[in-house]
Amino acid sequence: MNLRLNWKLCTILLILPCSFLIAFTHYPAVQALLNSFWNNASSRRPSKFIGLKNYEALIQDDKLIQVLLNSAFYAIGTIPIAIILAIVMALLVNSRLPATALMRLSFFMPTMLPMVAVANIWLFFYAPGIGLTSQILSIFGIPPINFLGDTDISLISMMIVAIWKEAGLFMIFYLAALQSVPQHLKDAAKLEGAGSVRIIFDIILPLLKPTTIFVAVNALINAFRMIDHIIVMTRGGPNNSSALLLYYIFDVTFGHRDFAYGATLTVLMVLILGVMATVQFWFLDRKAHYQ
Amino acid sequence: MMFKRILASVVGASLAAVATSVQAADLEFYFPVGVNAPAVATIEKLTNAWAQKNPQHTVKAIYAGNYEETTLKALTAAQAGKPPQVAVLLAIDLFTLIEEDVIQPISDIAKSSSDKEWISSFYDGFMVDTRFEGKTYSIPFQRSTPIFYYNVEAFREAGLDPKSPPKTWDEMVEMGKKLTVKDSNGNVTRWGTRIPSLGLAGAWLFGGLVVSKGDVLSTETGTEARFDTPAALESLKFLKRLAAEGAMAPGGITWGDTPKAFLEGQTASIWTSTGNLAFINSNANFEWDVSFLPGGDGPGAPTGGGNFYIFKGISEEEQEAALDFVRFMTSPESAAIWSIATGYVAPRADAWETPEMKSYSANLPQALVALDQLPYAYREFATFQRSKVTQFLVDAIEGVVAGDADPKEALKDAQDKANDVLDEYK
Amino acid sequence: MKNSLNRIFLTTIAFVLAIVWGLPFLYSIWTAFHPEEYSASFVWDAPLTLNNFTEAWNAAPFLVYFINTLILIITILVANFILCTVVAYAFVRYKFRWAGFLFGFVMVQLLISPEILIVENYLTLSSIGMTDTIVGIALPYLTSAFGIFLLRQTFKTVPKSLDEAAQMEGANAWEVLWTVYVPLAKPIYLAYGLVSISFHWNNFLWPLIVTNSPEVRPLTVGLSIFATVESGIEWSLVNAATLMTTAPLILVFLIFQKQFISNFMRAGIK
Numbered sequence: 001m002n003l004r005l006n007w008k009l010c011t012i013l014l015i016l017p018c019s020f021l022i023a024f025t026h027y028p029a030v031q032a033l034l035n036s037f038w039n040n041a042s043s044r045r046p047s048k049f050i051g052l053k054n055y056e057a058l059i060q061d062d063k064l065i066q067v068l069l070n071s072a073f074y075a076i077g078t079i080p081i082a083i084i085l086a087i088v089m090a091l092l093v094n095s096r097l098p099a100t101a102l103m104r105l106s107f108f109m110p111t112m113l114p115m116v117a118v119a120n121i122w123l124f125f126y127a128p129g130i131g132l133t134s135q136i137l138s139i140f141g142i143p144p145i146n147f148l149g150d151t152d153i154s155l156i157s158m159m160i161v162a163i164w165k166e167a168g169l170f171m172i173f174y175l176a177a178l179q180s181v182p183q184h185l186k187d188a189a190k191l192e193g194a195g196s197v198r199i200i201f202d203i204i205l206p207l208l209k210p211t212t213i214f215v216a217v218n219a220l221i222n223a224f225r226m227i228d229h230i231i232v233m234t235r236g237g238p239n240n241s242s243a244l245l246l247y248y249i250f251d252v253t254f255g256h257r258d259f260a261y262g263a264t265l266t267v268l269m270v271l272i273l274g275v276m277a278t279v280q281f282w283f284l285d286r287k288a289h290y291q
Numbered sequence: 292m293m294f295k296r297i298l299a300s301v302v303g304a305s306l307a308a309v310a311t312s313v314q315a316a317d318l319e320f321y322f323p324v325g326v327n328a329p330a331v332a333t334i335e336k337l338t339n340a341w342a343q344k345n346p347q348h349t350v351k352a353i354y355a356g357n358y359e360e361t362t363l364k365a366l367t368a369a370q371a372g373k374p375p376q377v378a379v380l381l382a383i384d385l386f387t388l389i390e391e392d393v394i395q396p397i398s399d400i401a402k403s404s405s406d407k408e409w410i411s412s413f414y415d416g417f418m419v420d421t422r423f424e425g426k427t428y429s430i431p432f433q434r435s436t437p438i439f440y441y442n443v444e445a446f447r448e449a450g451l452d453p454k455s456p457p458k459t460w461d462e463m464v465e466m467g468k469k470l471t472v473k474d475s476n477g478n479v480t481r482w483g484t485r486i487p488s489l490g491l492a493g494a495w496l497f498g499g500l501v502v503s504k505g506d507v508l509s510t511e512t513g514t515e516a517r518f519d520t521p522a523a524l525e526s527l528k529f530l531k532r533l534a535a536e537g538a539m540a541p542g543g544i545t546w547g548d549t550p551k552a553f554l555e556g557q558t559a560s561i562w563t564s565t566g567n568l569a570f571i572n573s574n575a576n577f578e579w580d581v582s583f584l585p586g587g588d589g590p591g592a593p594t595g596g597g598n599f600y601i602f603k604g605i606s607e608e609e610q611e612a613a614l615d616f617v618r619f620m621t622s623p624e625s626a627a628i629w630s631i632a633t634g635y636v637a638p639r640a641d642a643w644e645t646p647e648m649k650s651y652s653a654n655l656p657q658a659l660v661a662l663d664q665l666p667y668a669y670r671e672f673a674t675f676q677r678s679k680v681t682q683f684l685v686d687a688i689e690g691v692v693a694g695d696a697d698p699k700e701a702l703k704d705a706q707d708k709a710n711d712v713l714d715e716y717k
Numbered sequence: 718m719k720n721s722l723n724r725i726f727l728t729t730i731a732f733v734l735a736i737v738w739g740l741p742f743l744y745s746i747w748t749a750f751h752p753e754e755y756s757a758s759f760v761w762d763a764p765l766t767l768n769n770f771t772e773a774w775n776a777a778p779f780l781v782y783f784i785n786t787l788i789l790i791i792t793i794l795v796a797n798f799i800l801c802t803v804v805a806y807a808f809v810r811y812k813f814r815w816a817g818f819l820f821g822f823v824m825v826q827l828l829i830s831p832e833i834l835i836v837e838n839y840l841t842l843s844s845i846g847m848t849d850t851i852v853g854i855a856l857p858y859l860t861s862a863f864g865i866f867l868l869r870q871t872f873k874t875v876p877k878s879l880d881e882a883a884q885m886e887g888a889n890a891w892e893v894l895w896t897v898y899v900p901l902a903k904p905i906y907l908a909y910g911l912v913s914i915s916f917h918w919n920n921f922l923w924p925l926i927v928t929n930s931p932e933v934r935p936l937t938v939g940l941s942i943f944a945t946v947e948s949g950i951e952w953s954l955v956n957a958a959t960l961m962t963t964a965p966l967i968l969v970f971l972i973f974q975k976q977f978i979s980n981f982m983r984a985g986i987k
Binding site: 003004009010012013014017018020021022023024025026027028029031032035088089092095097098099101102103105106107109110111112113114115116117118120121122124125127130131132135164168196221224225227228231232246249250253254259262263266269270273277 | 723724727728730731732734735736738739740741742744745748757759800801803804806807810811812813819822823825826827828829830831832833834835836837838839840841856857859860861862890915918919920921922925926936937940941944952955956959962963966967970971974
């Protein structure tokens with residue numbers, strides 16, 4: 001529609017609602033930048049302008065390097081695996097195998113649970129010796145693994161929890177896409193003698209590309225946003241081996257009450273997300289051109 | 292004439308109002324709950340009992356969540372100009388509260404001789420972390436300390452005398468090895484012992500190890516962190532040795548499921564809070580007993596838990612009422628009721644002499660072990676910027692126990708970082 | 718022959734995957750309904766009990782937490798419906814030069830959600846004195862970029878002819894919105910509503926930071942506090958509490974499974 005917008009309407013329709021959004025998205029981003037140039041106020045002295053000192057601390061922070069590496073590994077690990085699992089699940093649920101409704105329930109259930117509940121369940125699940133994983137492992141004669149108490153394994157344990165929670169949700173998006181695959185394409189391929197495997201790889205997967213892009217973006221956002229399980233299960237430990245960027249920000253700000261450094265880290269995080277978004281748009285733009 | 296009468300009654304009424312308001316105080320009391328026990332109900336019972344004895348005052352007991360939240364809530368309220376008059380907060384929060392300038396020394400308010408006697412009647416082991424610059428800032432209320440729990444039947448099976456649990460670290464390693472049981476695949480089904488090493492709980496127990504080697508992690512000044520010491524190094528080596536020699540599971544060990552592991556027979560002994568006595572007592576289906584924590588050069592343990600603090604920025608009447616309230620809540624009778632209901636260690640000798648405590652400890656003699664260990668206990672680690680500095684220690688311990696960091700380097704690194712933070716307070 | 722072998726193979730894989738996927742949750746149910754001593758040992762004739770639920774219920778003010786969560790999600794849902802609708806309406810129906818820029822600007826929230834800026838958002842709330850309130854938890858989410866996005870997509874599909882017809886009958890902007898656009902978007906409202914409810918029911922980090930009194934705490938925060946105590950964790954209690962706090966959402970899901978799933982799908986398409 002091409003109606004003109006008068007000021008009164010504009011205020012009600014746009015300015016007022018969007019101001020809520022802007023107040024908690026754009027305004028705080030700018031505030032974080034400004035606050036990163038000051039130090040913490042204490043009861044004895046007000047905060048002082050210290051220029052780039054917080055950024056100097058940032059560069060010298062070896063914990064931060066560990067955190068960034070963890071975050072990268074976490075994202076690169078969880079996103080492809082969750083996507084592949086989601087596609088497999090969607091194909092299975094969409095097929096004519098028996099009990100697909102039950103399968104669908106089982107796969108989707110984790111999505112309905114809050115991550116803190118999931119974390120508590122898995123905490124118990126992972127407990128060495130008494131948890132279910134240890135009991136299962138002992139049936140196969142494998143010694144118990146210290147899922148949460150080993151610096152080499154703790155991050156992977158967190159990734160497993162995240163994938164368990166997310167794959168079901170992505171499966172749903174793929175189910176929608178699968179159900180909109182035109183039947184005649186599959187029929188034509190069958191007529192030409194193509195087996196199920198070939199149908200999947202040559203026809204269905206390419207048609208799932210847009211969904212995959214959507215799911216990948218979602219998964220990426222979640223990989224940065226979701227830290228509930230870290231808070232409940234490992235608190236970033238042992239020795240920061242499972243600390244992700246947002247968890248580090250949370251711990252520094254609300255654990256150690258260092259708001260100034262927290263603001264600095266927030267600026268870094270926004271920058272990283274901004275770069276990722278730009279790369280994504282550029283990548284998607286190119287794809288669009290070539291389609 | 293009429294005017295004079297009205298004036299008289301107005302003056303009379305306002306004088307009466309002023310008179311009663313000078314006496315009356317409204318107290319807000321924040322308290323945390325950190326145990327699976329009917330703590331809230333017990334606190335309310337005690338608070339109501341005081342309110343009944345002091346009808347001119349009112350007191351509102353506000354359950355504020357766990358320790359972290361209660362501290363945050365109290366700080367936020369104080370900084371907004373509306374502090375609670377009294378709160379139970381972690382003993383180790385002392386320096387944070389002092390730095391934020393929100394509490395006042397109880398010794399400044401408790402000036403009468405009976406007050407002074409009351410302060411001196413607490414066990415010194417629990418009073419160590421209440422003092423700063425010569426003043427007593429807080430009063431012990433819900434205190435705990437860890438002890439050594441062990442499975443008597445497991446001892447017998449391993450050919451060990453259940454009346455002689457390990458006293459030294461060497462004995463712990465040797466007995467731990469004997470107590471470890473493997474199945475036909477060579478996998479361990481029961482470990483000899485289990486010492487939580489992850490997170491703040493791990494740092495708490497670590498403090499006890501250091502004390503047993505004759506050193507401490509922090510001092511009364513709040514500006515000193517003693518990480519890079521021979522005692523700390525020996526303690527880390529002890530933890531590694533237990534795992535290396537097969538007496539304890541390798542890797543980091545969580546605090547939360549340690550009692551459960553004991554009950555399930557996953558471990559023949561555990562190092563955990565005396566507060567778990569009731570839980571283990573009601574759920575163990577084997578014979579068990581407790582003793583002092585095995586020590587390096589002698590017994591040693593940390594103390595933990597919460598103390599009463601009185602806040603600044605409250606009126607004189609409120610101070611008096613708050614002091615009276617704290618005295619009541621820490622009286623022998625109240626301390627006995629609280630201790631029996633929750634499993635915390637009653638922080639004063641006369642509480643243990645009350646008939647309730649006497650019959651309680653007759654029924655559960657294990658409760659006395661924590662008390663007997665108290666002379667060998669020292670305060671939990673605390674300094675200014677406590678959260679940040681403790682994290683350096685936690686990282687060092689976790690790096691060594693759950694990873695493959697070198698103990699000496701890890702401690703030196705933690706010490707350097709701690710010094711960086713604490714130097715500006717010296 | 719090959720086909721039925723394939724089928725058996727695939728069915729086995731599917732079942733194994735479904736069972737492995739369901740194990741943690743089934744484990745949790747087992748533990749919640751059995752006494753503490755059986756929480757880690759699977760004796761098939763172990764006695765069932767409801768004690769864990771009553772004990773957990775009494776140990777913390779779960780009713781208060783539950784009510785808080787309800788108030789929170791209803792507040793956010795109503796605000797979302799109203800605010801996102803009017804913004805989407807503005808984008809679709811009106812032409813103004815800075816429309817493209819504003820839309821992109823608003824869509825930033827999809828990437829930079831309020832939790833990312835948790836430090837500053839907490840300070841903002843603190844400066845207006847809204848920490849420790851339910852409205853404070855809801856504030857950053859009142860206008861949702863996702864909602865605007867969905868509704869704009871949907872409103873775009875409304876035929877112009879309907880709009881023009883309504884105008885010719887003398888309807889003003891509000892009446893057109895209410896009589897033409899909103900009814901046609903009903904399924905999307907339902908889809909978005911379900912997504913929003915389950916997101917905010919399960920939200921943890923932001924409410925954790927904002928609240929510190931039991932009176933304002935939602936279920937997720939209450940559950941996590943319940944599960945972290947100084948003494949040893951009683952697994953049967955914690956799992957009972959976990960089930961209690963998630964049961965309403967799960968029950969709704971089980972009953973409305975088909976609708977839930979088709980609505981999530983709709984929310985995801987495009």
